Amino acid sequence: MDQSQHQRLLIVDFGSQVTQLIARRLRESNVYCEIHPFNLVTPEFLTEFRPRAVILSGGPASVPDAGSPRPPAEIFELGVPVLGICYGQQVMQQMLGGEVLRGEGTAEFGRAYVTPAGKLDLLEGWFDGLESTGREQVWMSHGDHVAKLAPGFEVFGTSPGAPFAITADPSRHFYAVQFHPEVHHTPKGARLYENFVRIAGFDGDWTMAGYREQAVQAIRDQVGDAKVICALSGGVDSSVAAALIHEAVGDQLTCVFVDHGLLRLNEAQEVVTMFRDHMNLHVIHAEEQELFLSALEGVSDPETKRKTIGRLFIEVFQKYADGIEGARFLAQGTLYPDVIESVSFSGGPSVTIKSHHNVGGLPEKMGLKLVEPLRELFKDEVRALGKELSLPPSFIGRHPFPGPGLAIRCPGEITRAKLDILRKADAVYIDQIRRHGLYDDIWQAFCAILPVRTVGVMGDGRTYDYACALRAVTSVDGMTADFYPFSHEFLGETATRIINEVPGINRVTYDITSKPPGTIEWE
Numbered sequence: 001m002d003q004s005q006h007q008r009l010l011i012v013d014f015g016s017q018v019t020q021l022i023a024r025r026l027r028e029s030n031v032y033c034e035i036h037p038f039n040l041v042t043p044e045f046l047t048e049f050r051p052r053a054v055i056l057s058g059g060p061a062s063v064p065d066a067g068s069p070r071p072p073a074e075i076f077e078l079g080v081p082v083l084g085i086c087y088g089q090q091v092m093q094q095m096l097g098g099e100v101l102r103g104e105g106t107a108e109f110g111r112a113y114v115t116p117a118g119k120l121d122l123l124e125g126w127f128d129g130l131e132s133t134g135r136e137q138v139w140m141s142h143g144d145h146v147a148k149l150a151p152g153f154e155v156f157g158t159s160p161g162a163p164f165a166i167t168a169d170p171s172r173h174f175y176a177v178q179f180h181p182e183v184h185h186t187p188k189g190a191r192l193y194e195n196f197v198r199i200a201g202f203d204g205d206w207t208m209a210g211y212r213e214q215a216v217q218a219i220r221d222q223v224g225d226a227k228v229i230c231a232l233s234g235g236v237d238s239s240v241a242a243a244l245i246h247e248a249v250g251d252q253l254t255c256v257f258v259d260h261g262l263l264r265l266n267e268a269q270e271v272v273t274m275f276r277d278h279m280n281l282h283v284i285h286a287e288e289q290e291l292f293l294s295a296l297e298g299v300s301d302p303e304t305k306r307k308t309i310g311r312l313f314i315e316v317f318q319k320y321a322d323g324i325e326g327a328r329f330l331a332q333g334t335l336y337p338d339v340i341e342s343v344s345f346s347g348g349p350s351v352t353i354k355s356h357h358n359v360g361g362l363p364e365k366m367g368l369k370l371v372e373p374l375r376e377l378f379k380d381e382v383r384a385l386g387k388e389l390s391l392p393p394s395f396i397g398r399h400p401f402p403g404p405g406l407a408i409r410c411p412g413e414i415t416r417a418k419l420d421i422l423r424k425a426d427a428v429y430i431d432q433i434r435r436h437g438l439y440d441d442i443w444q445a446f447c448a449i450l451p452v453r454t455v456g457v458m459g460d461g462r463t464y465d466y467a468c469a470l471r472a473v474t475s476v477d478g479m480t481a482d483f484y485p486f487s488h489e490f491l492g493e494t495a496t497r498i499i500n501e502v503p504g505i506n507r508v509t510y511d512i513t514s515k516p517p518g519t520i521e522w523e
């Protein structure tokens, strides 16, 4: 089944920071949805897309401003349920005959409480599971407010700054809220989405098992009997993409695993063993440690390190790929957040693309077409698909690891000796985290070896060895992060183990920088 056969929901994006969360909530209800910027949603697009329901997102613009964004009026004539969120509510009211006013002391930002009002039973169950009396905690972020309702609408909830916090025209199945039900600070907000899609008649036909079946067919249709190559990094995205493509076209897929000598302890062997021996994939283990390490020997500038690794990676990958006769496709683990066109108010929609893709530029250079079977998925859906494809849970849940590997965890000059010490210290640290059952609570944890040596005393002797820094952060997407609040006991025990078990390190520090102002990696 291709996507056009799924029941589809259209999210019209007006540029809210949290539009993606709406899609997440819907996918949790097994509803297939796509986000499209308002200015690309034309009447022709609507005819083609055939949404079963529409959601109008929030956004930073102000409805009373001339030229502020509008969806096409045809949206309200499709005969399908429409849900407006924040700006989406306001634009809906304005276009259907209501009125939106600017500020005037009614702005609400952050936590607020909505008191339900009116005959909630008119709402066909849209409010099921939420407070019908009392008040409901919600998250608001608005300066303007609806001042006059469009004909046919009634009020079903108010807040101090939004007299029309919840409104609906039940006869046309139009619903609208001033708050953001998609964020965690609206604790029962997910119910509003669940109830909405139920009213819209979605069967919940979007499942990982279904996706797997449909993606396998789509890959077969695209690739035919041509060969596909895949740069396997051992990370979750490329691993799941490879497993899926292998299921679709078997031995037509060859994976190239570039071993740049900057991997963690035993990592290369683990990845190759799993894919080659346990999953029967054709994997070329490109053992190019010497090439990379000699080019990096003595290099200390972070950008030079990254550029050197990026350039060599492409050269190496191309060399191995050239040896695969008949290769016409390159597989990539691109995810949905990388392809969503985000709305920019400074000059039309802009496309957000992952900045550090190791094989960026390769398809054009080598005349290869792309196979991107994860383009419609969010990260946690990729993990669910990995599970569906029987990849081991320990593999699916792995922390992210950067393409340049340990090079950017060795600030200052890179030497083979320092990399060896770093590998051992990192292994002890991760072992500690696992033993204490903390691995899954942490977004990413690693050790960095510092370019300083410090004096210590072990036994009766003086030591003069390297210091290392432990890093552990919590994050949702790697864009912002906070340091993980380990207990002092954990930190003390870990420092003792590293110093005892790793020759070459005699001092351990814990990095308590958040991002911003720091970054997650040290370089």
Ligand code: XMP
Pocket: 356, 357, 400, 401, 402, 403, 404, 444, 478, 479, 515, 518, 519, 520, 521, 522, 523
């Ligand atoms: P920073 O250090 O920028 O890292 O806060 C954010 C996330 O991105 C990862 N990272 C990379 N991943 N190639 C990658 O594939 C890279 O060049 C790269 N640099 C950083 C980093 O590990 C963290 O998860």
